[in-house]
Each structure stands twice: as C-alpha cells, then as structure tokens.
Amino acid sequence: MNQGSPEALPPSAVAAGVVPLFPVPPQLAHLFASDWSARWFASKHRAKLVGCGALLMHRGQWHVDLAPFEAAWREISAEAARAQLAREAA
Secondary structure, eight states: OOTTSGGGSOHHHHHTTEEESSSOOGGGTTTOSSHHHHHHHHHHTHHHHHHTTSEEEETTEEEEEHHHHHHHHHHHHHHHHHHHHHHHHO
C-alpha cells in the first residue's frame, strides 16, 4: 500500500477530510497549480499550518485537514494582501 494514498490513513481521518498533500488533492487544486507551489506554500508557512492543525504528519508523509487548511490559506493570503497594501501606501 502506498503510504501517501488516502488508503494509508485511518478511514475516520479520510472521512473527516484529512488527505495527503502530495500530489495536490483535487479539493486544493483551485489554490495550487502544481505540487511545487503547494510544497513552497507548506514549507514557507509550515509552523502556522501545523500550529492550527491544518498540516499533519502521518507515516512520514504530509497530510492536510482540508477545512483548517483552507481557513489558514485564507488568513495567510489576507495577511499578504494587507502587507502589499501597506507597501503600496508607503
């Protein structure tokens, strides 16, 4: 069994919306055009994503809990937008 596949997770986790981050799951395809962009985002924001329960490690593979991941993505993106506005106003 492939450890990165949803079958490697407990059925309750899959049902709860926990899926492998790579390859980018269809539920996140609207956020990331490629595995590379998802890897970059997860690497850059790892501490925040782990801290809010959005990024999880299972059997040595990164997984996402979809609902908190999208909420964290939205928050991180809003922070980036505010920072950009501040730079433009300066």
